[in-house]
Amino acid sequence: MLYPHLSFKSYIVIFLACFIFVSCSTNDNTQNSIIVFAAASLTDSVNQIKRDFERENPELNVHVNIGSSAQLAKQIVLGSPADIFLSANIKWMDYLEEKEFVTHENRFAMLGNNLAVITSTKNVYPVNSLAELIDDKINFIAIADYNSVPAGIYAKSALEKAGIWQNIKPKLVPGNDVRIAMAYVERGEAEYGIVYITDTQVDNDVKVAFVLPDEIQPDIRYACCITENAQNVSDARKLINYLKSDAAREVFEKYGFKWTH
Numbered sequence: 483m484l485y486p487h488l489s490f491k492s493y494i495v496i497f498l499a500c501f502i503f504v505s506c507s508t509n510d511n512t513q514n515s516i517i518v519f520a521a522a523s524l525t526d527s528v529n530q531i532k533r534d535f536e537r538e539n540p541e542l543n544v545h546v547n548i549g550s551s552a553q554l555a556k557q558i559v560l561g562s563p564a565d566i567f568l569s570a571n572i573k574w575m576d577y578l579e580e581k582e583f584v585t586h587e588n589r590f591a592m593l594g595n596n597l598a599v600i601t602s603t604k605n606v607y608p609v610n611s612l613a614e615l616i617d618d619k620i621n622f623i624a625i626a627d628y629n630s631v632p633a634g635i636y637a638k639s640a641l642e643k644a645g646i647w648q649n650i651k652p653k654l655v656p657g658n659d660v661r662i663a664m665a666y667v668e669r670g671e672a673e674y675g676i677v678y679i680t681d682t683q684v685d686n687d688v689k690v691a692f693v694l695p696d697e698i699q700p701d702i703r704y705a706c707c708i709t710e711n712a713q714n715v716s717d718a719r720k721l722i723n724y725l726k727s728d729a730a731r732e733v734f735e736k737y738g739f740k741w742t743h
Contacts, residue, residue: 515543516717517563519554521570521704522659523595523633523677526684527737528568534733535724542717550659552630558583558709565718568706570595570660571632575705582710589707592725594740596699597633597640598679599691600667608674608691612641615674616649624655624666624675633660636700637676643698664688678702680738703742 520528525548532544547554547564555574558564559581567584569575572591578584599615601608609615615623626634634656641647655672657663660681667675668687675688682690706725708718724730731741 514541514714514717515545516565516714516721517545517547518566518568518721519547519549519558519562519564520568521551521554521632522548522661523570523681524548524568524704525661527680527734527739530733531725531730534729535721538724539720542720544721550626550631552627552632553658558711561711563711563713564709565712565714566706566721567709568704569632570702570704571635572703572705573632573635575707578707578709584707584709589705590743591703591705592741592743593704593734594742595678595680595702595704595738596693596740597636597676597702598682598693600664600675600677600682600688601673601691602667602670603687603689604670605673605689605691608689610692612644612646612694615653616646620673621653622655622666622672622674623650623653624657624663624672625677626660626663627656627658628654631657631659632702633663633676633678636702639700640676640694640698683738704739 528546532546536542536544551569551571551574554567555577558567558578575584575589579586625637628634628638638647641650655666657666660677663675664677664681664685666672668685674691679693682688708715708722712718726743735741
């Protein structure tokens with residue numbers, strides 16, 4: 483709508499004021515946002531911590547990008563503006579350090595986990611040992627991609643320690659991340675799966691058949707860092723401090739993670 487009593491110069495002034503307001507608002511949003519890249523197995527715990535942190539810091543917005551640690555690390559190297567990276571293994575944190583996207587003093591280990599064999603809740607007579615997975619009656623076993631995704635790498639290591647990797651490999655259905663592997667079991671596309679035990683706590687359609695024996699459990703370590711291409715370092719440090727707090731520890735332990743920090 484045009485107002486006849488306003489001069490052309492007045493419209494210019496109003497336009498510039500609006501432009502400056504929008505620009506400032508955009509900058510404020512950038513300054514008040516923390517971008518977190520988190521491994522898929524951390525989905526539920528990190529999203530709860532996000533809500534708790536934002537409740538205590540209403541001026542800040544946490545944006546969580548979920549994916550496999552491999553995918554996220556590669557996105558960071560390609561220039562994605564992540565402030566914080568939560569990796570499900572040390573390998574991809576080392577990768578970022580080698581590429582100079584994280585410094586050694588800005589990273590730390592924080593959580594542990596265990597692997598379990600899962601099946602559908604509809605499975606009345608599940609197996610209770612790895613040796614039984616070799617049986618010809620079992621056609622498909624879901625795991626995360628064992629070439630790059632931490633959950634899959636850990637699963638491969640455990641199966642190699644058990645001496646049955648070559649027997650089970652033809653049955654494997656790899657997923658892009660551990661939650662996708664679990665979904666294969668949930669949908670009945672695989673009779674069994676090997677995932678983190680923490681993942682089983684958030685899906686009512688799968689159940690634990692058995693936890694892998696201690697002697698073949700891999701050393702599962704989650705690591706966290708502030709990246710070198712972080713856009714909001716000061717607020718990222720606030721969130722890092724919160725991730726190290728007792729409040730965050732309670733959340734992680736509620737979802738079955740082992741606190742190692």
